[in-house]
Amino acid sequence: MNAKGRVHKFGDNVDTDVIIPARYLNTASHKELAAHCMEDIDAEFVNKVQAGDIMVAEKNFGCGSSREHAPIAIKASGISCVIASTFARIFYRNSINIGLPILECDEAAREISDGDVVSVDFNTGVITDETTGKTYQAEPFPEFIQNIIQKGGLIKSIT
């Protein structure tokens, strides 16, 4: 499994309130949530994002609320993968559970620039910035989590 796309870059502590503001949590519709993704940090994001694009951020991405609406909004907006220095733990769980690929790699997160084209090999954890030619090695998932991903998400792994 691979991803390749243009990078949308964010900084530290991107919280779930800016990923999907609570005023839109009166719906569970993936399409409606995607229409407001990142609205309070980058109002133009939903107009710029294209299917397959990659989100890169620095430390503590997804901090705050447990709202699964946050990774749902990101996934439904077309983002194929999120790379960050670190993720907040509930966002990390939720992403695995709903099948949004995420990778922790501090060096890549700091060095990759907005607008770069990046490719990711999920099997090896190798991230390639095709704009600069530099490659990075992300932390691989533990086997336990790989098993959840391979089975198609948490629910399918327990039923």
Added chain:
Amino acid sequence: MGMTMSQKILAAHAGLDEVKAGQLINAKLDMVLGNDVTSPVAINVFEENGATAVFDNTKIAMIMDHFTPNKDIKAATLVQQTRRFANKYDIKNFMDVGMMGIEHALLPEKGLVGPGCLCIGADSHTCTYGALGAFSTGVGSTDMAAGMISGKAWFKVPSAIRFNLVGKPAPYISGKDVILHIIGEIGVDGALYKSMEFVGEGLKYLNIDDRLCIANMAIEAGAKNGIFPVDDITREYCDGRYQGTPVEYTADEDAVYDEEYTIDLSTLRPTVSFPHLPENTRTVDEIADGEVKIDQCVIGSCTNGRISDLRAAAEIMKGRHIARGVRCIVIPGTQAIWLQAMHEGLFDIFVEAGAVVSTPTCGPCLGGHMGILAAGEKAVSTTNRNFVGRMGHVDSEVYLASPAVAAASAVKGYITDPAKV
């Protein structure tokens, strides 16, 4: 190797004699929680995957608190979906308007969580119940769905940071000042993935409401959970209330901690978190009179909507009036707290001071309803997050503080030390 309090609870629920930090385990759940925002997403996952039964209809709580009483048609539809599911599966702890309260004030009060229990909740502030000696943590809606089906959840066993609390806090210093001080010290990712264990002789000065407030905001330091040992204060609160069987866990003497901090409660000052992160703390001594003029004051939430909080605010407001131009909104956390506050005469004090009293709701804390900010407005709030746009417009600001600081600031019209009112 010794285990921490959190590790012991996880081991017991996983049927293991011992667990180590980093180990991935499956553990049995005593309580699975959701609210009106997260339950519908979990119900969709539950139904889309063809589930036809819940693991135990007494161990699931669905509390309609975020946008209730329903703020609009979409919110009403989410509650309706949850109500129908709860009726279909006979979910005993489905709480709608009239029974509901803010979930993290309500579950301890109703005795649905207690010492030694393992709870997950599709709400990040589920970590609140660690105040009672429980292992309790926030998860997402898919985890909630899986928990409702199987009665289990997977956990990566956390390492821990120990906070040794010593000394006696000065007047006007509450649990909120303790946790804001700690978050200011370690940062919003200072305890990422870890347990925050609060111990020490200073605990005897922290009542159950202070502890619930401290554990509640463990997530604001990135923690997986916050936890307190069980003592007489816990037992007095839980006896005759907790519906399960309490089990008291203490950390082994040789338990290993990633870091240890000593917090001298006697040196703490009233503390405020400035926009837009809870770690941006200043004491009231570092804020000049009139420096931060406020448009709104919110006293409530799962952090500070309990009876001690309302008493602290009323003590300041008694015989005084809210400053002209400030809207002050008081939100008791549950129906029982609401009644108690009414019987104690606190509502007379609030209303005569020019504040309004709401029914229980999360409401303005997350910018839902009942007190949304316009562009450029500032609020002092006893809630837990001050992220960009949290209480309304993306150009509004939230300052986090204790009930005493919030009430004093409402009276003065700017953020101030309660001792100056």
